[in-house]
Amino acid sequence: MTFLDRLRSAGRSNGSMLCIGLDPEPSRFPGALKGDAGRIYDFCARIVDATADLVIAFKPQIAYFASHRAEDQLERLMEHMRRNAPQVPVILDAKRGDIGSTAQQYAREAFERYGADAVTLSPFMGFDSVQPYLKFHDKGAFLLCRTSNPGGDDLQNQRLASVDGQPLLYEHVARLAQGPWNLNGQLGLVVGATYPAEIERVRRVAPTLPLLIPGVGAQGGDAVATVKAGWRADAPIVVNSSRSILYASGGDDFAEAARREALRTRDLLEAAKP
Ligand SMILES: O=C(O)c1cc(=O)[nH]c(=O)n1[C@@H]1O[C@H](COP(=O)(O)O)[C@@H](O)[C@H]1O
Numbered sequence: 001m002t003f004l005d006r007l008r009s010a011g012r013s014n015g016s017m018l019c020i021g022l023d024p025e026p027s028r029f030p031g032a033l034k035g036d037a038g039r040i041y042d043f044c045a046r047i048v049d050a051t052a053d054l055v056i057a058f059k060p061q062i063a064y065f066a067s068h069r070a071e072d073q074l075e076r077l078m079e080h081m082r083r084n085a086p087q088v089p090v091i092l093d094a095k096r097g098d099i100g101s102t103a104q105q106y107a108r109e110a111f112e113r114y115g116a117d118a119v120t121l122s123p124f125m126g127f128d129s130v131q132p133y134l135k136f137h138d139k140g141a142f143l144l145c146r147t148s149n150p151g152g153d154d155l156q157n158q159r160l161a162s163v164d165g166q167p168l169l170y171e172h173v174a175r176l177a178q179g180p181w182n183l184n185g186q187l188g189l190v191v192g193a194t195y196p197a198e199i200e201r202v203r204r205v206a207p208t209l210p211l212l213i214p215g216v217g218a219q220g221g222d223a224v225a226t227v228k229a230g231w232r233a234d235a236p237i238v239v240n241s242s243r244s245i246l247y248a249s250g251g252d253d254f255a256e257a258a259r260r261e262a263l264r265t266r267d268l269l270e271a272a273k274p
Pocket of ligand 1: 021023061093095120146147148149190191192214215216217218219240241242243244
């Protein structure tokens with residue numbers, strides 16, 4: 001089964017395009033867990049167990065684990081998700097990007113060490129920095145295209161006078177991912193929910209790619225406009241929300257509160273389908 005098949009299957013069975021981002025920040029943990037980096041696994045596993053029937057994917061962000069020397073807890077969490085939510089694909093958010101020989105190591109880290117189904121990558125260093133990930137044929141890779149942050153403008157919105165049609169840089173990334181770089185149909189794109197008009201422009205260039213769309217919830221992206229701009233019956237969109245779900249409650253009911261917020265967000269997204 002390819003990554004895209006797994007994504008479609010989870011989207012169908014859970015009736016969802018919501019992805020929950022696992023960005024554990026111990027200082028924001030509730031009750032007895034507060035401040036305890038040794039409980040990152042416990043916190044995330046509770047969230048996963050409370051929401052696995054509501055999501056199209058989970059997206060752990062590697063920095064939230066590595067900065068606390070908690071890679072072992074990320075390994076345990078990946079195993080936990082494989083065991084308890086095997087139908088839900090896991091996107092490791094690592095935003096890697098390096099020369100081929102180093103990229104091979106990053107690919108092994110994501111797909112062999114952590115067993116992720118897909119990874120996020122920066123396309124800045126070009127095709128040979130992406131290719132090592134594509135050798136894992138059943139895995140996926142999302143290339144940063146039009147990111148959700150304001151500084152995304154600095155480079156991604158530059159016009160490329162040297163390329164036919166003079167596209168913006170992010171449109172060129174979308175064109176490469178839809179066409180020549182997508183050797184085995186493993187690529188997707190990251191576009192921010194904070195810029196729905198740009199999602200529409202990306203969709204014009206990349207009509208069939210899966211889109212990972214972070215920025216609803218804490219970053220204030222418009223969930224309804226996002227779905228209207230990006231949703232296609234045959235190309236899944238994966239709309240990520242992290243903080244507003246993880247920290248929906250600061251109390252011991254955090255998992256139940258996360259479930260309520262996930263349900264609300266899932267239903268809001270589903271209702272916006274054209
Ligand atoms: O690749 C990403 O996931 C990503 C790309 C992007 O353009 N913007 C963005 O916020 N993200 C990630 O998505 C998550 C957003 O978290 P919240 O703002 O708390 O929902 C974080 O893990 C970010 O690192």
